[in-house]
Amino acid sequence: MRRAGQHILIIPEGWCEYNYAQALKHSLPRDKQRSISVEMPKPNNENSAFQLLYKAEIMIKKARRDKNPYDAVWIFFDNDNQPNLAGFFQKLSNTPVQIAYSCMCIEHWFIIHFENNRQAYQNAHQALQRIETLWQNIFNQPYHKTKINHFEKLNENLATAMERANTITLQAEADETPVANRNPFFTIQNFIQFFQSL
Template identity: 25%
Template sequence: MAKLNRAGRKHKRSEGTKTVQPGNYLIVTEGTETEVNYFNNIKQILEKSFNNNIIVERVTLKVEGTARSTTVLVNEAIKKRSLKSYSDVWVVFDRDENTDFDEAIKLAEKKGMNVAWSNESFELWLLLHFQNLNAAIHRDDYIAKLNNHFKNKNLNNGKYDKNISDIFDITFPYVNAAIKRSNSLIEDHEKDNIFSPNKMNPGTKVQDLVSELIKYIKK
């Protein structure tokens, strides 16, 4: 596991080599526990090693009528980016019931930001650490399946919940499998001529952000 004490060790290097350090990241996510805990866990590990300024911002989405707007989240990220210089800006959000999912992704990309989206929810990314999932299921079923895996592997006392502060550490041993499965999902959709994230269910691009961050974690 990527325990904090391990991540804090000094990295021995041979003369003439340099340790690549992460830049300053802004990660903006909607107001849910899981994503914030996950990326804050990575933030703690990296900052202990490099003292870099990685900011994880929680933004509560406004409610307009009966639907939530992810475009609001993207606009909040644009505002926050304007206040400070960042090497990378990422927006993290779910499909859930959002009606402007594709539009928000296009807006973020147009503004030069990266998007780690999930269809339907972030728990899909976590579930892919433990199994393949090739058919759409309700996001509540992600939780049930995660509970089964946590119980079988005796993770977090055998129970998954959204408030696990070290959720990245717990799932880290399986992260390479999750990255591979996530990429395969996207590839399979594209082979079927499905290119709209809104229709890529199940699908996620969280692996892009995680792959970017874990390359700095000392194993």
């Protein structure tokens, strides 16, 4: 018997990505939400890209064995100085897994909702300082990594952020910069577009 909707798996790196993915899921009609699973591998922020991909591969195999295969699998993570990112992207290319990715960190994705910021942040702390300033100025409240519904707060500027992310991506592709070396770089806009197409 054919399933009512697409069977989708999302594996986030940390709680910020988990909360964002859950909010994106809950923005969909209720009947589409049922077939989307957001699975944290373990309750911490130390999940490497390789560990997320390994978890995805295990869950893909299990779903196939259970005769309920996934139509799409996403891992949601950022660079934040991940080890051997070039090796990760090489391995990823041989899998059906897609990525919702931000370099250097998800906070840079949040920043481009407010400004056309193409800074090559060297670490997550630099981007965090910028979003804290913007968040306080725009929302008149402190930024918090996990206690805010970022998707909901930023939704009004989502189309602008996606357009900026696409422009940054096209520039990196035109420069033929290897994916692992692109900074800034985003694929979160592809993740959003996927959800909008459901």
